[in-house]
Amino acid sequence: MRRIKSQADTLKQLLEENFKSTEDATFKTLDNGQDQIEMVYINTIVDNAKIHDLFLKPFFEIDKINKYVSYIKSLNDYKEYKNEKEAMKEVLHGAIVLLIEDEALIVGLKLQENSAVQNAMVEATIMGPQTALSENINTNINLIRHRYHVPTLKVEKPMLMGEKSKVELAILYDEQQVKPEVLKKIKNQLEQINEPIIQSSGELHRAIIQNNKRLFPHLMVTERPDRIAYNLSQGKIIIMIEGNPFVLIAPAVFYDFMSAMEDxxxxxxxxxxxxxxxxxxxxxxxxxxxxxxxxxxxxxxxxxxxxxxxxxxxxxxxxxxxxxxxxxxxxxxxxxxxxxxxxxxxxxxxxxxxxxxxxxxxxxxxxxxxxxxxxxxxxxxxxxxxxxxxxxxxxxxxxxxxxxxxxxxxxxxxxxxxxxxxxxxxxxxxxxxxxxxxxxxxxxxxxx
Known part of the structure; x- marks a missing residue:
């Protein structure tokens, strides 16, 4: 029993190290007065509508924890715990981890956003993926996480942009690949923005670049999740704004603007x-x-x-x-x-x-x-x-x-x-x- 508990503790520590600084990672503790369990999942790639009925409601209705464990193991998408690496992989693919006493239970609850997604109209390809981003930030993060399954992908929502518009902003980057000085500079430039209304990536681009008389673009605007995944692997930073199906990629150099995903x-x-x-x-x-x-x-x-x-x-x-x-x-x-x-x-x-x-x-x-x-x-x-x-x-x-x-x-x-x-x-x-x-x-x- 001690060995299993040690594996659960190691998994909990690993999940906290990788996801604690990620905005779309959820760490939830449930306590019914007698027993206590912990849930860990990424809320942008799981079906949040099913969490209450499948996990929360039964936990408070079943009087004994061993019956609750048996119930979890009876679910169709229950997966046997193998090791920390496999558990991390399952979380990145839309699974929920439940830490119950000395056990780690994994249940798949993957959600693939397709209904709100349009086909790429600006950057079309012949042989590549046809989907583009939507105007919902969580949907866009869902699309990206389904193309970029690494625990070092960080999602930050540092502020609301625009003194009057107050639209949500998200920053995505691969912690292992990104340059810390570039990330720090981007965050500083975002904090210095004092525009009253920002509604699009183009406006955000102009606000970030202080020299408004620029001729050439300093950041790339794209609508393609596959381009975003590729640039994340190159150590670049993705800036999303709520209500806009385009994102900013930083830094962007001349060669980037001449390349297409069809290449x-x-x-x-x-x-x-x-x-x-x-x-x-x-x-x-x-x-x-x-x-x-x-x-x-x-x-x-x-x-x-x-x-x-x-x-x-x-x-x-x-x-x-x-x-x-x-x-x-x-x-x-x-x-x-x-x-x-x-x-x-x-x-x-x-x-x-x-x-x-x-x-x-x-x-x-x-x-x-x-x-x-x-x-x-x-x-x-x-x-x-x-x-x-x-x-x-x-x-x-x-x-x-x-x-x-x-x-x-x-x-x-x-x-x-x-x-x-x-x-x-x-x-x-x-x-x-x-x-x-x-x-x-x-x-x-x-x-x-």
Missing amino acids: FYQPYWVSKFLISLRYIGLFISLFLPAAYVGITSFNPEVFRVQLAFSIAGSRIPVPYPSYIEVLFMLIMMEMLTEASIRLPKTIGPTATTVGGLILGQAATEAGLVSNIMIIIVAAVAISNFIIPINEMSFSMRVSKYLLLFLTTISGLIGLMIGTIGLIYYLVHLDSVGEPYLKLFFDEKKQQT
Whole structure:
């Protein structure tokens, strides 16, 4: 009997060491006046509605503890206690541990949230999981815990955000992987926020980053539980806010914004090809409009003679310089993009597609833009949409106008100066102390 009691005491100590600092872990003591038992479980991944009927009510109705133990062992999901490691695994998969005198009883009570979960709309994949986060914090923690079963996953709910909105905030991190100085810095930045109303991850992002005039995102916004689980394993911190199906990931560097979860679900060389394709699209979106203006208006000798004559011939009916032509078409494309977002989903794609076709054809026939300009704008639009994370895509959309402005002033030299300036700006950025151009790679994944 002493050996079993020693195992129960060891299990209790292990559970307290791993879960005491976790907000969604519950340690409950029941006392009916004669006997006392302890319950340990993670409330975000168990069916809380059944706890009262299965455990609490019988404990106060059954007069003898040995009968209660027999009742627990008769439940369908009762599991024999093997060792502390197996018990810890069961708790992380939605089981309840009952410590009764000298025994440790384990009963499965797993809850998988599916009814309140929507399919991923912003970061869709072909072969990967299709579920996204919901607007309920506990549901989101449930989804993450079902993908990341480690006892070192900590959940903290340190404060309510917004002086007037008072929405709940949660911080998730892997205690074994996270850098303590990064975690401390994030908590300090959250404590310094004094905004009256915060309702979304985007607002929280702006509040955390004190420099509101930033061009590039310093934290990543995502809706995918699988991306969250992967980043937790990389030692990153997840910041959730109640009522929003998106979370913040910190720190986030440039490489993170160019990676999609599809990269992990495809064969190795297919994945590398897709990543290379994104960087090619990034360069096309960023540099093609400025390069077109710089070459056609300042340095046409860069092209071969046949191509230079072809471009010059297509621009004969255009009455204004190339930079006005480019700017006009880019602005119209931006308007079409915004219209497709704001219009109802049923008519948005059709209206913007038809509008784009009519606009391009009419502008060409009227001599307002050249044929080559239509090709360039289409290439830029398609290339911009290939960037997986929208915030980085928006930043690149703005950056290309800065390069276009410098090129308009001083040609290809301006483009070179703008490119060097952009790289210089990126090098001096950081995300919660991590260099922005640092590469985050999973070493174990590389070895495999």
